[in-house]
Amino acid sequence: MNSSYDVAIIGTGRVGLPLALAFADRGLKVLGVDHDPHILEAVRAGRMPFEEPGALEVLERVSAAGSIAWSDRVADAAAARHVVTTLGTPSFSHIEIDLSQIRSVLDELLPHLQAGQSLTLRSTIAPRTTEFVAGYLAKHRDFVVGQDIFVAHAPERIAAGKFFDEIVSLPCIVGGVGERSGEVVGELFSIFGARIVQTTPVQAELAKIWTNILRYATFALPNLLMMDCEQYDANVFVVFELINRDYPRGGMAQPGFTAGTCLRKDFAFSEERSNAPGMLLAVSRVNESVPLFLVEGMKRRLGSLSGVKVAVLGLAFKSATDDERDSLAHKLVRLLERELADVAIHDPWVVGPTLSLADAVADAAAVVVATNHPEFCTAEALQAIAAGAREDALVVDPWDCWDAGQVFAYAAELTALTALAETV
Ligand SMILES: NC(=O)c1ccc[n+]([C@@H]2O[C@H](COP(=O)([O-])OP(=O)(O)OC[C@H]3O[C@@H](n4cnc5c(N)ncnc54)[C@H](O)[C@@H]3O)[C@@H](O)[C@H]2O)c1
Numbered sequence: 001m002n003s004s005y006d007v008a009i010i011g012t013g014r015v016g017l018p019l020a021l022a023f024a025d026r027g028l029k030v031l032g033v034d035h036d037p038h039i040l041e042a043v044r045a046g047r048m049p050f051e052e053p054g055a056l057e058v059l060e061r062v063s064a065a066g067s068i069a070w071s072d073r074v075a076d077a078a079a080a081r082h083v084v085t086t087l088g089t090p091s092f093s094h095i096e097i098d099l100s101q102i103r104s105v106l107d108e109l110l111p112h113l114q115a116g117q118s119l120t121l122r123s124t125i126a127p128r129t130t131e132f133v134a135g136y137l138a139k140h141r142d143f144v145v146g147q148d149i150f151v152a153h154a155p156e157r158i159a160a161g162k163f164f165d166e167i168v169s170l171p172c173i174v175g176g177v178g179e180r181s182g183e184v185v186g187e188l189f190s191i192f193g194a195r196i197v198q199t200t201p202v203q204a205e206l207a208k209i210w211t212n213i214l215r216y217a218t219f220a221l222p223n224l225l226m227m228d229c230e231q232y233d234a235n236v237f238v239v240f241e242l243i244n245r246d247y248p249r250g251g252m253a254q255p256g257f258t259a260g261t262c263l264r265k266d267f268a269f270s271e272e273r274s275n276a277p278g279m280l281l282a283v284s285r286v287n288e289s290v291p292l293f294l295v296e297g298m299k300r301r302l303g304s305l306s307g308v309k310v311a312v313l314g315l316a317f318k319s320a321t322d323d324e325r326d327s328l329a330h331k332l333v334r335l336l337e338r339e340l341a342d343v344a345i346h347d348p349w350v351v352g353p354t355l356s357l358a359d360a361v362a363d364a365a366a367v368v369v370a371t372n373h374p375e376f377c378t379a380e381a382l383q384a385i386a387a388g389a390r391e392d393a394l395v396v397d398p399w400d401c402w403d404a405g406q407v408f409a410y411a412a413e414l415t416a417l418t419a420l421a422e423t424v
Helices: 015-023 037-044 057-067 072-079 100-112 129-141 181-192 201-231 236-244 259-272 281-301 326-340 359-360 379-387 411-423
Strands: 006-009 030-033 070-073 080-085 118-121 148-151 172-176 198-199 308-314 341-345 366-369 395-396
Touching: 006 015, 015 030, 015 057, 015 070, 015 172, 030 072, 057 129, 057 308, 080 181, 100 308, 100 359, 118 129, 118 198, 129 148, 129 201, 148 181, 148 201, 172 181, 172 201, 181 198, 198 201, 198 281, 198 308, 201 259, 259 281, 259 308, 281 326, 281 366, 281 395, 308 359, 326 341, 341 359, 341 366, 359 379
Parallel strands: 006 030, 006 080, 030 070, 080 118, 118 148, 172 198, 308 341, 308 366, 366 395
Antiparallel strands: 148 172
């Protein structure tokens, strides 16, 4: 086929934009498609619409080389030899994948697709979605998938913030439909040099979902143990040490806020038709309970939070990112507001304005580390808290940012922490 572009990426969000840039940086002619005018306006002006280390330099390079173009029309993607969709796949609250973005793009593409093209689903999807998409093309366009047109799932497993390191190193799973889809899509992604692992579409879907389920459940265990320890008046960090030290068969992860746009919903794609319905919902309930656990712990120590200043450090869903989507820090803030606390927020990463660290902690009765950003886990940050917050302020740190080994540090311990900080 005669194509104007080598590859079109539909959905140039957190996953799609770095991928489009990476393809263009390897000399492919790329079209990035998105219907969000803010994204297109930013990239056309040479700005990244969000933080991704290394992306801005690549954007500048590929824009100057003329190897990338932008469009808001899905139909334009049909001028590419390879089409990769990196659309959002949220879940409905009643446990079902929301395929509306994929369905709508498919319908727009359908009349324009030609024999010889490939369609790769890069989004995280429920088992059998790739087969559904292939069936949809076959039903509406009479293509023999795997011969006339190629459909595969090549799930994105790279963590935001690590794209350019991991695209060249993380094995790329490819689950192709029919005879040649895996081969064609594997060849496209082989440009990055990472190992291509061919499998069936449903195994690729399951591998991606369960990569995230593993992480979600891995963090639910220490989170549950943290809450149990409070019930038994035990120190969770001491118990972790007892579990992990010199034990040769695995170990317990650290507690913290576990959510974000992927972990919070991807388990639902398994839960849709689970053989143990509810098991992963319980995992989700544990992780979702952590903000309330911290608020209740603060109330147990400080009494009513009404009119009490509480500083929240971090709004991003995880360390070293500006991504606030599905962050439990927001849930914490909402819960504190419902206690009528005076909430003061500081996050040096997120785009929206927040207070400076000094202003956020000034005269605070409690300081909660909601995100373990690297800036917070420093002696300087601890000193700023000790200097600015009330003398008897409660420091709440489920991440154990300062190796103090206390989820809730009392006033006396705050001074001890400061002494520790001075020796660091
Ligand atoms: N963010 C991550 O770290 C990450 C990691 C691995 C996998 N994933 C998965 O990758 C997929 C994409 O995630 P994301 O974080 O990049 O989402 P995102 O919301 O940042 O990106 C999706 C983009 O698609 C665009 N879009 C939606 N419908 C469109 C349409 N009809 N036409 C044109 N553009 C359209 C949106 O405007 C948006 O920019 C999801 O399935 C997610 O679960 C995300």
